[in-house]
Amino acid sequence: MSEAGFDRIYQTWEHTLDSERHAGAVYWYRMHNAMVDRCMQFLYAADPSNVRALCACYAVLSPNCSEAITFKALDRLLKWWRNNGKVEDLRLPAYGRNKDKAVQVLATRDVAKYVKGRKVLSFYANLVDPDNKDRLVTVDGHMANMWRGAPVRLAGMKDLKNDEYSLIEDTVRQIADGLRMPPSHLAAAVWLAWKRIHGIVHDPQGRLFM
Numbered sequence: 001m002s003e004a005g006f007d008r009i010y011q012t013w014e015h016t017l018d019s020e021r022h023a024g025a026v027y028w029y030r031m032h033n034a035m036v037d038r039c040m041q042f043l044y045a046a047d048p049s050n051v052r053a054l055c056a057c058y059a060v061l062s063p064n065c066s067e068a069i070t071f072k073a074l075d076r077l078l079k080w081w082r083n084n085g086k087v088e089d090l091r092l093p094a095y096g097r098n099k100d101k102a103v104q105v106l107a108t109r110d111v112a113k114y115v116k117g118r119k120v121l122s123f124y125a126n127l128v129d130p131d132n133k134d135r136l137v138t139v140d141g142h143m144a145n146m147w148r149g150a151p152v153r154l155a156g157m158k159d160l161k162n163d164e165y166s167l168i169e170d171t172v173r174q175i176a177d178g179l180r181m182p183p184s185h186l187a188a189a190v191w192l193a194w195k196r197i198h199g200i201v202h203d204p205q206g207r208l209f210m
Contacts, residue, residue: 005147006171009190012146013175016193024189025181052128054078056111057102059124061094069093074102081106118165132182137169142194143187144168151198 016024057077062070073092077099080090092099101114108114115124122136137143144160145151147168160168169183176183194200 002147002167002171004149005167006175008149009146009171010175012190012193012197013179013186015197016189017196020189020192020196023192024185024187050109052111053105053109055127056105056115056124059120059127060098060101060105060115061092062123063095063098063120065094073099077102077106117159118162119160122169126184130184132184135173135183137172137183137187139165139168139172139187140191142191142200143172146190146194147171151194151200 054074058070058074061073061077065073073094076092077090081103087103090099090103092102094102105111105114111124115121119138119140123138125134125136126132126138139160141152144164172187173183176186179186
């Protein structure tokens, strides 16, 4: 455990606004509800396999995209799917390989095969389980910068090594346990605060779900 990393994340928590703490507490619930609504609208049956597939699509489309952009990508994907579109006609604001994974998830419902990478897997798990019973934490570049204490530009940032990811995740869990809250809720609150504190320009995160 890094004491410096612990202190940086805890200090960020101390500087969160009430609105950010509220967002962290309800964020996953609201997003999950929105996912179910979309599942019912576009896939016609809100059974568990469809909910998991929809959350998986959202997770694999999300790397380096804001929530607003990812939601637009998901919306386009599902409209294309409903209309039996051709793959060559599908245009999404996401990496091509991630678009292909999302299409395969819809076609096969095989989440385990196409949802890869620790961050994406954790994000998927947080979406599927808003209560965070598995205690997984989504650690992206902003969370890594917070733990390291430096707001480094994310463009070109290398993926976290597994050991560092584990250290950050364990830090978030330890602080969350002390505050008696789910780790993913703490992570969401400090993530919002970090971006506000450092003036990081972005689409209002979570605005579609709050």
